[in-house]
Amino acid sequence: MRLAGQLTPLARSYIENSDVVFGVVSNGFARKFLQEISKDYVCLLSYYGDCDVEGKNRHDTYRRMTDTILSAVRTGKMVCAAFYGHPGVFACVSHLAIADARAENFIAEMLPGISAEDCLIADLGIDPGRTGMQSMEATQFMVYERRIDPTSLLVLWQPFLAGELTLKRFDTTATRVQILVEKLARDYPLDHEVILYEAATNPLEKTRMDKMFLRDLPAAALSGATTLVIPAAFPLKWDQAILDRLNALPAAPKVPNPIIQSLERNEMA
Ligand SMILES: C[S@@+](CC[C@H](N)C(=O)[O-])C[C@H]1O[C@@H](n2cnc3c(N)ncnc32)[C@H](O)[C@@H]1O
DSSP states (O other), X not given: OOHHHHSOHHHHHHHHHSSEEEEEOOOHHHHHHHHHHOSSEEEOGGGGGGGGSTTOOHHHHHHHHHHHHHHHHHTTOOEEEEESSOTTSSOHHHHHHHHHHHHTTOOOOOOOOOOHHHHHHHHHTOOHHHHOEEEEEHHHHHHXXXXXXXXXXXXXXXXXXXXXXXXXXXXXXXXHHHHHHHHHTTTSOXXXXXXXXXXXXXXXXXXXXXXXXXXXXXXXXXXXXXXXXXXXXXXXXXXXXXXXXXXXXXXXOOOOOHHHHHHHHHHHO
16 A cells, blocks of 8 residues: 555565566556566556447456466566555456466466555554454445444445446446445444545555544545445344353363463473
């Protein structure tokens, strides 16, 4: 997300040492940085123009990006494809390219990165372990029957595309966001406080953490970098039947504490 600072040393080394680096990185600073450290940088962003062609949509763009990466792999070059955040999080080209390369017996691996979700956990001070977390794409949440647990944290990605079904456009409308709100209102009160989150991507930017009522979402500005964070609306409820079963179990024999044991082993070594 903050490229130079959040790029892992291992990923940087792959970028620097590959014969060619394909990039799907819209941030201008990040792109420039990648160009500087790569031997040969090829920007694939223009492929999004496929969406303006009659009969084509985002899937065609992703397929063409993947095919371009694979064509370079077939020439015997060491190829790296760079995506922002975690390359495997809401980024199908990376998964497609790795699957295609392995199907042709090339060695391919994905290196993890720091995703928007990692940044929001840090910036908003939310531990997903406290209530559990559901995380999905906003339109997927809208068009499929999903079981939402309002006692857990819900993260909705790409709200700027909420309800955009043509797969050709890169925006939504207040009416579509209103439908998203109405679906969320099946599980959350309309006066539940939600957060529009945008991690700063360079030291000059300020991280956006706009709190608002769920009902006010349709009037809010959404960009390609906005993630919708919906904190738990209700406290966790005990599952009394399971608790009763657990409490009725006989005490198990005590085993040595594995954490203390590993400490002792390390001290002896
Ligand atoms: C195609 S996904 C890419 C996610 C990326 N691979 C990652 O690991 O974060 C795009 C979505 O990621 C989220 N996102 C991207 N940039 C963000 C940022 N700066 N702050 C918060 N969320 C962001 C938004 O939900 C956006 O619509």
